[in-house]
Amino acid sequence: AIHLTQSPSSLSASLKDRVTITCRASQDIRSALAWYQQEPGKAPKLLIYDASSLERGVPSRFSGSGSGTEFTLTISSLQPEDFATYYCQQCNGSPTFGQGTRLDI
Amino acid sequence: EVHLVESGGGFVQPGRSLRLSCAASEFTFEDFAMHWVRQIPGQGLEWVASITWNSDATDFADSVKGRFTISRDNAKNSLFLQVSSLRVEDTAFYYCAKESRPWKYDFYMDVWGKGTPVTVSS
Numbered sequence: 001a002i003h004l005t006q007s008p009s010s011l012s013a014s015l016k017d018r019v020t021i022t023c024r025a026s027q028d029i030r031s032a033l034a035w036y037q038q039e040p041g042k043a044p045k046l047l048i049y050d051a052s053s054l055e056r057g058v059p060s061r062f063s064g065s066g067s068g069t070e071f072t073l074t075i076s077s078l079q080p081e082d083f084a085t086y087y088c089q090q091c092n093g094s095p096t097f098g099q100g101t102r103l104d105i
Numbered sequence: 106e107v108h109l110v111e112s113g114g115g116f117v118q119p120g121r122s123l124r125l126s127c128a129a130s131e132f133t134f135e136d137f138a139m140h141w142v143r144q145i146p147g148q149g150l151e152w153v154a155s156i157t158w159n160s161d162a163t164d165f166a167d168s169v170k171g172r173f174t175i176s177r178d179n180a181k182n183s184l185f186l187q188v189s190s191l192r193v194e195d196t197a198f199y200y201c202a203k204e205s206r207p208w209k210y211d212f213y214m215d216v217w218g219k220g221t222p223v224t225v226s227s
Contacts, residue, residue, distance in 0.1 A: 001167065032211075034212075034213050034214075036150075036214075038150075043200055043217035043218065043220065044150065044200075044214075044217055045217075046213060046214060046215045049205060049211075049213040050213075055205070055215060087149065087150055089150075089152075089212070091211055091212040091213060094152070094164060094167075095152045095155075095212040096152065097149055097150040097151065097152065098149075099149050100149050100150075
């Protein structure tokens with residue numbers, strides 16, 4: 001199975017900060033990667049698919065990049081509703097998720 | 106608004122079975138692959154199983170292969186997960202989720218239900 005490692009596992013930031021979360025895959029997954037946001041007590045929300053495509057309705061401050069084994073999710077200017085846990089998911093064969101990155105104020 | 110509602114979870118002893126259901130509404134269910142994902146409260150996400158829009162293909166995580174079965178009834182806009190030979194480590198919240206694009210089997214999940222809890226304990 002393809003293993004995903006996210007870094008950092010947790011991150012403290014302030015409103016309007018620019019933050020970047022990294023996801024590394026244990027083998028080449030081309031661009032078959034998604035990013036999700038999960039607020040406490042809620043289901044995950046799809047943000048990015050195909051590594052860099054913004055899901056409809058997701059604010060443009062979210063962006064994704066990368067291919068192969070290294071990927072990043074960037075939030076350009078943190079808003080109050082962005083403080084949540086973020087997961088990457090690889091979709092090259094049987095899907096797996098990263099362990100999550102908790103973003104706190 | 107697209108809506109998914111899971112049901113069927115509960116408290117069961119190890120080795121027993123449950124049938125989880127997911128009722129879909131406000132989209133053309135028969136055009137979309139569907140997925141089950143589970144999460145232990147406070148922990149990460151684990152993909153469990155998927156099925157194509159026409160049931161031609163199914164896939165399972167190694168941890169549940171041979172014990173879980175996924176199926177769907179397009180006439181009733183419903184998705185199912187038959188969970189058998191349950192183990193303590195199957196305890197989790199089980200979410201159903203919709204594939205983001207029709208007639209695709211990419212495992213990108215754009216709509217999720219609220220989940221149903223399964224607790225396996227003696």
